[in-house]
Amino acid sequence: MGIQVAHLTKAFPNGKGIFDVSFEVQEGEVFGFLGPNGAGKSTTIRHLMGFMKPGSGNAAINGKDAWKESPAIQKVVGYLPGEIAFVEGMNGKQFLDLLSGMRGLKDFTKREQLIERFQFDVKTPIRKMSKGMKQKVGIVAAFMHDPEILILDEPTSGLDPLMQNIFIDLILEEKAKGKTILMSSHMFGEIERTCDRVGMIKEGKLVAVEKVRHMQTMQRKLFDVTVSSREEAESIRSAGFTVIESEPLRLKVAVQGDYDRFIKVLSHCQVNNLDIHSQSLEEVFMHYYEREAKG
Numbered sequence: 001m002g003i004q005v006a007h008l009t010k011a012f013p014n015g016k017g018i019f020d021v022s023f024e025v026q027e028g029e030v031f032g033f034l035g036p037n038g039a040g041k042s043t044t045i046r047h048l049m050g051f052m053k054p055g056s057g058n059a060a061i062n063g064k065d066a067w068k069e070s071p072a073i074q075k076v077v078g079y080l081p082g083e084i085a086f087v088e089g090m091n092g093k094q095f096l097d098l099l100s101g102m103r104g105l106k107d108f109t110k111r112e113q114l115i116e117r118f119q120f121d122v123k124t125p126i127r128k129m130s131k132g133m134k135q136k137v138g139i140v141a142a143f144m145h146d147p148e149i150l151i152l153d154e155p156t157s158g159l160d161p162l163m164q165n166i167f168i169d170l171i172l173e174e175k176a177k178g179k180t181i182l183m184s185s186h187m188f189g190e191i192e193r194t195c196d197r198v199g200m201i202k203e204g205k206l207v208a209v210e211k212v213r214h215m216q217t218m219q220r221k222l223f224d225v226t227v228s229s230r231e232e233a234e235s236i237r238s239a240g241f242t243v244i245e246s247e248p249l250r251l252k253v254a255v256q257g258d259y260d261r262f263i264k265v266l267s268h269c270q271v272n273n274l275d276i277h278s279q280s281l282e283e284v285f286m287h288y289y290e291r292e293a294k295g
């Protein structure tokens, strides 16, 4: 069960679109869908919600074809669109009431908790809301019926850092309850903190799917070290690590995993200065992804 996308292709007349995209999100898994603007994240997601007919291939949720069984799917999924289409003239509460009515929602506890958590005045007319406030209404709408599957298109866009953190906590709680979640983003940080696996899409093609944990093991640390003699600098240079920058007494060395051996090499030197920088997962992905692109 969960989410399946198989060879999904949709070419727009302008030549853009998505091409042969395949991935699965297992039940209980949180999957991050990462890519730059215009890469095809929303197009893929719209197919999963049954808003678009695939050119070829298919998308399915819990074994149901997203296009053919779209009404049934929309009932069980919590969906946050990239851009929410609000009904003119409503305030936040009226909008949520409308959706609650359409879904036959009886228990409003979760909805009230979410409104409290995201701290916004639900009675504000939507046309007067900031982008962030509208996003909060969208988040409440996606989560309030406690769906088993959540499909979230750039959920933190427009949220300030405090609210981004509240959102990340919410995802982690839902994950702990066993929810299946697909979320798109162009920010690596939130994907790293929440997701089990990440798929990277570029120009309509899925270029890599990896476990976040695996990406983390590929993370390097950059040691910026200043020693007191040229001999010491040479002993570091010849120890078999990747030296990125080299001055007579100062070296920038990339170390991946074998920190202990590097520290032992340093222990024979007089270290006058030391800075350590962890390569971000985004940098790891970029390298990975350039390598994949070159084949």
Ligand SMILES: Nc1ncnc2c1ncn2[C@@H]1O[C@H](COP(=O)(O)OP(=O)(O)OP(=O)(O)O)[C@@H](O)[C@H]1O
Pocket: 012, 013, 014, 016, 017, 035, 036, 037, 038, 039, 040, 041, 042, 043, 044, 082, 186
């Ligand atoms: N209905 C459409 N007709 C023509 N082109 C489209 C249509 N929908 C999307 N596109 C194009 O397809 C590409 C993928 O768009 P999509 O919205 O899926 O990207 P995205 O990864 O979600 O980007 P963003 O981060 O900007 O939301 C873009 O070049 C977009 O202009």
